Every structure is written in structure tokens, then in C-alpha cells.
Amino acid sequence: MKTVLTNKNISIRTRRRALECYIEPILMYGCEAWTISKQTQKKLEATEMWFLRRMMRMSWTAKKTNDTVLEEAHTTRLLISKIRKRQATFFGHVMRREKLENLVTTGMLEGKRSRRKQREKLIEGLTDWLKAGKSLEAIEATKDRKKWRTMIANAVKQGT
Structure with a gap:
């Protein structure tokens, strides 16, 4: 893909579309289950x-x-918001099923916690992004599809 993406005879818009179609799906494979820390986001x-x-x-x-590069490419940063949207959509799907995946995703499993620093949960990252306040509010919002989709759309509009 390097020859296509760096070809000056192809418009930047077409090259950007090729990047979105062929490279980003590979980069975002399995992103629905990622926990995105500040370091990972950077x-x-x-x-x-x-x-x-x-x-x-x-x-x-x-x-x-980076701002100059984005202006010359006639684009904005979209990768993080795409990943967050996919995570939120998948999270809503899992929460409505109420099966084993639900327990694993929310982290409400029985047992002892380790003594070291606790890992960040997927739900914590999503509630920060959605500005839902508490994780319980986000879980309750998933039950109503219309409300959940509205929350996701508002978060995507505001950006990361």
C-alpha cells in the first residue's frame, strides 16, 4: 500500500480513503475490548x-x-473517536444480552483482588468519554437503545 498512499498523482482525498479502507481496519482489529489509557491514546x-x-x-x-499536517491533509484526528464509538456500540450490545460477557465486561466477578494497582476497566474509560458520571448510569442507559445511541452520538460530536 505504500506505493498507493505516497503516490502524488492520486488525490489526497483518495489516498485518505484508501488508508481508511485498508489500513485502519487492521489497526483497529479487536479495539472493542481495549482499555485505552492516556499512554495508549498518545x-x-x-x-x-x-x-x-x-x-x-x-x-x-x-x-x-501536527496541526499543519492535518490542515495540509484536509482532515482531523478521527482514529480515537472511531475506536471509542465501536467500543460503546459493542458495550451496549453486551450489556443488553445479560450473559457471561456482561459479567466479564463490567468486572463484577467474585474473588480476591490483587494487591497491586488495579487495571483500568473498559467501562471506566467509556464513562469518562461519554461523560456519564458513574458507570451505573452508563449501564442503565444501555437498556434503552435510543438513549444509548444519543449518548454515543453526542460524545462523537464533542470529540475526545
């Missing part, structure tokens, strides 16, 4: 910018800011 944003710089044939040593 890495994903850096990867997105790396792809754009490669498409625009800009050296990483060139003193161009």
Missing part, C-alpha cells in the same frame, strides 16, 4: 499522524506541527 494518535506524514511525504525531521 501512541494511537502518533500512529495516525505517522500515516498522514507518510502519505504527505513529509519527513519526521521536518519542523511541521
